[in-house]
Amino acid sequence: MRCLIFVEHSDGTVSESALELGAMAKSIGAEAVGLICAADPGAVNALAGQLGSFDAVIGVADDSLATYNPDAAARALTAATEAHKPDLVMTSYSAAGVDLAPNVAIRTGRQMVGYVSGLELDGDTLNAMSTVYSGKLVARTGMDLPGIVAVMPGAVKADGLSGGAPAVEMMDVDLSGLRMRVTETLVPENTGVNLADAEKIFCVGRALGGTEKIELAENVAAALGAELAGSRPVIDAGWMPKVRQVGKSGTKVKPRLYLMAGVSGAPEHLEGMANSELIIAINSDEQAPIFGTAHYGAVCDMFELMPALTERLTAGK
Ligand SMILES: Cc1cc2nc3c(=O)[nH]c(=O)nc-3n(C[C@H](O)[C@H](O)[C@H](O)COP(=O)(O)OP(=O)(O)OC[C@H]3O[C@@H](n4cnc5c(N)ncnc54)[C@H](O)[C@@H]3O)c2cc1C
Structure with a gap:
């Protein structure tokens, strides 16, 4: 074959x-x-x-x-x-x-x-x-x-x-008379956010529900020394800028640690992060597909876990 x-x-x-x-x-x-x-x-x-x-x-x-x-x-x-x-x-x-x-x-x-x-x-x-x-x-x-x-x-x-x-x-191939040609390559502007090279990422999903609770996620990211990221619905809803999107139509990442909360694990999201070294998922649904990919998982409410995690990480410092 x-x-x-x-x-x-x-x-x-x-x-x-x-x-x-x-x-x-x-x-x-x-x-x-x-x-x-x-x-x-x-x-x-x-x-x-x-x-x-x-x-x-x-x-x-x-x-x-x-x-x-x-x-x-x-x-x-x-x-x-x-x-x-x-x-x-x-x-x-x-x-x-x-x-x-x-x-x-x-x-x-x-x-x-x-x-x-x-x-x-x-x-x-x-x-x-x-x-x-x-x-x-x-x-x-x-x-x-x-x-x-x-x-x-x-x-x-x-x-x-x-x-x-x-x-x-x-091999010779006749490429005369092409109907498309590349006229310009646009490189995205530098925003200071570089998910592709981040060593640690904390990613939140649609379950975040809005910007009211984003501070909880920012606190976890800061305590962990991680970049904050979002799944596509988080970006589409305007809760975070596009540079923070992980996945098929966002950034492909390979951090040492990918901690995620309230993300279901759709293939388009996995496409951007499945090669992370250590994946830890927090999801309230034990049937969530992400548990098939994550190395470790916690079945719980992210809104209870985030403040507790921040406290433990900060105390640890
Ligand atoms: C062409 C194309 C490109 C795409 N590109 C991307 C991409 O780049 N990135 C991307 O992420 N998606 C992308 N998508 C969308 C993708 O298919 C999914 O729709 C998306 O990833 C789902 O995001 P989510 O996991 O945040 O939301 P959902 O699938 O809605 O999952 C939310 C999860 O949160 C859990 N949850 C709810 N409440 C709580 C709580 N209190 N505590 C803990 N967990 C809770 C739920 O159990 C659920 O598993 C693309 C789709 C298409 C068709």
């Missing part, structure tokens, strides 16, 4: 999710072949050098691929799929992959499953597991191969897979 993996990268570094896709391919005993699209062969080779766990790399080089271009990426992945006929094409279910995977599925006539959190081989059938309804259900889809899956970032660990750089084979 052979998997063709679309390798996302930025600023000369392959994404963690590409390494995770490699690990997932290996978990079903498949060969992992990466597709790297970059400006020139030198950039392709430098990126391939970071894919020690992959068996081979196909490179496509063109000026239009210097930064991610959805049209060029779809054409390159379609061409590589048609030329190499992999059993499975894998993309990340990222902002890019959520558009790329169905695009290539239509172009190649392949069946596609999104939101995938795990793969299982059952004889000749490939089962793709997708978490749906905010993590409350897992849907198992038996796929007829060849197919395409778009996999949730953080679904598996990429750790422990390293080796020599895989052999690179360059």
